[in-house]
Amino acid sequence: MRPHALAAAGLALLHAGPGAAWLPPVRRLLPSLAGEGDPGHVALTFDDGPDPRSTPLFLDELDRLGCLATFFVLGELLERHPEVGRSIARAGHEVAVHGWRHGNALVARPGRVAAEIGRAARLVAAVTGVPPSWYRPPYGVLSAEALLAARWHGLRPVLWTAWGADWTARATPGSVLRTLEPGLCGGATLLLHDCDHTSAPGSWRSALGALAGVVGRCRAAGLRVGPLGAHGVGVPGAAGAHRFPAPASFYPRPEARPEA
Numbered sequence: 700m701r702p703h704a705l706a707a708a709g710l711a712l713l714h715a716g717p718g719a720a721w722l723p724p725v726r727r728l729l730p731s732l733a734g735e736g737d738p739g740h741v742a743l744t745f746d747d748g749p750d751p752r753s754t755p756l757f758l759d760e761l762d763r764l765g766c767l768a769t770f771f772v773l774g775e776l777l778e779r780h781p782e783v784g785r786s787i788a789r790a791g792h793e794v795a796v797h798g799w800r801h802g803n804a805l806v807a808r809p810g811r812v813a814a815e816i817g818r819a820a821r822l823v824a825a826v827t828g829v830p831p832s833w834y835r836p837p838y839g840v841l842s843a844e845a846l847l848a849a850r851w852h853g854l855r856p857v858l859w860t861a862w863g864a865d866w867t868a869r870a871t872p873g874s875v876l877r878t879l880e881p882g883l884c885g886g887a888t889l890l891l892h893d894c895d896h897t898s899a900p901g902s903w904r905s906a907l908g909a910l911a912g913v914v915g916r917c918r919a920a921g922l923r924v925g926p927l928g929a930h931g932v933g934v935p936g937a938a939g940a941h942r943f944p945a946p947a948s949f950y951p952r953p954e955a956r957p958e959a
């Protein structure tokens with residue numbers, strides 16, 4: 700295998716590994732953490748941007764489809780491309796926190812993930828003028844430190860109920876739609892990528908090409924498609940309602956740690 704093919708295979712394993720292994724029990728025990736929401740609604744989410752080469756094309760397509768979504772951005776990319784972040788927010792979409800870099804919480808030194816979540820949350824608020832509401836950890840690996848830091852910064856952790864496996868070099872609009880199809884049901888949270896920062900180069904084209912089909916199938920089934928803010932996650936009485944037990948003030952400020 701050529702080096703970049705090896706890297707892509709590794710990324711696919713990282714994506715599929717931790718997330719796939721622990722998501723089924725999470726869905727059973729903490730449906731709102733998995734992203735289960737309003738049974739008449741499907742949440743559309745994009746990870747790993749913003750990127751001036753690809754994100755604007757997603758904004759155009761979503762505008763054409765008359766659909767809003769949630770974009771989980773990386774702080775390091777938002778810092779590099781603030782104008783793209785602003786254009787996401789200006790179009791009415793939600794800008795949420797995916798972290799600062801695309802690191803795996805399992806191999807990060809203590810304090811780093813917490814500090815980076817805070818830094819990314821502050822940047823999203825500064826760039827878009829709107830404090831973020833949601834946090835999704837890279838690879839779906841939610842450490843205790845990340846969970847506490849997210850709470851401290853007022854972010855609700857949300858994973859996903861279905862993905863399009865749009866990060867591989869082989870992904871096509873058709874494969875993305877076929878992979879998502881079993882998960883296109885009321886209350887679902889869909890994971891796609893608007894950027895190939897951690898995926899095979901250009902793989903975002905498969906997600907972009909699948910969007911019309913995804914939205915069309917949902918609407919044909921009588922489901923509304925929109926951002927997490929309209930998904931009813933964690934709202935008392937909604938399908939995925941769940942309250943985390945301890946108040947944010949219980950935890951120490953992550954920024955106060957020496958490693959931060």
Ligand SMILES: [Zn+2]
Pocket residue numbers: 746747797801837838897
């Ligand atoms: Zn990601």
